[in-house]
Amino acid sequence: MSANYWLKRWKDDDIGFHENNVNPYLDRYFTNLVPSIDSRIFVPLCGKTKDIAWLLNKGMHVVGVELSVSAIKALFIDLGLAPTLTQYGQLTQYCAGNVTIWVGDIFALTTELLGSVDAIYDRGALVALPFKLRKKYTAHITNITKSAPQLLICCVYDQSKHDGTPYSVSAQEVFDHYHRIYSLKLITCDAITNGVKGVKPANAVVWLLSRKNC
């Protein structure tokens, strides 16, 4: 999935993945993962999600990464914040209040630029990537976050009936990517009433990934 694919979707306003309300699983399950205020939460492939405002309102700090400049401009307008921009190599840092967003390719983000994070919130990130990139992505975020715990929201359906995003990511695949580093807990699996891109049945599956004790 190329950068141009996503940039074109933002340009064409083809952003069906964007939710106008906070994701209900975030509201229901995230505070179990990081109960303390002041936690620093990493939101990979963040788009202009309303979930960032929710995290900020809970007293958390947010660090995100997103390819699209227009998405991030819209995000800051929505938050009512005027960011300061700083260039770091291929990435531009947008920073205001308790939010830092890196604009550019997540694979250019390093541990040093990201800084320390307490948890990862993955909604629409893993499922946005084709299989080969998912392998690279899971290794990369585990590495740059030093295996911070994560709330991961996936969808599962018959991929042969829809070739594209959001990709179906099975329980076996989540296990294969993450079991060496994390203990995996399946929190819930709910039917998606309208299916995914018209494909039914489809389920939303929510995982809690906790770092294994060494």
Ligand SMILES: C[S@@+](CC[C@H](N)C(=O)[O-])C[C@H]1O[C@@H](n2cnc3c(N)ncnc32)[C@H](O)[C@@H]1O
């Ligand atoms: C399915 S959307 C999900 C956005 C957001 N998480 C949400 O829930 O609304 C995937 C997002 O990832 C961004 N993206 C895709 N590949 C990326 C990459 N390599 N680095 C940074 N962002 C990327 C896209 O521009 C898009 O906004």
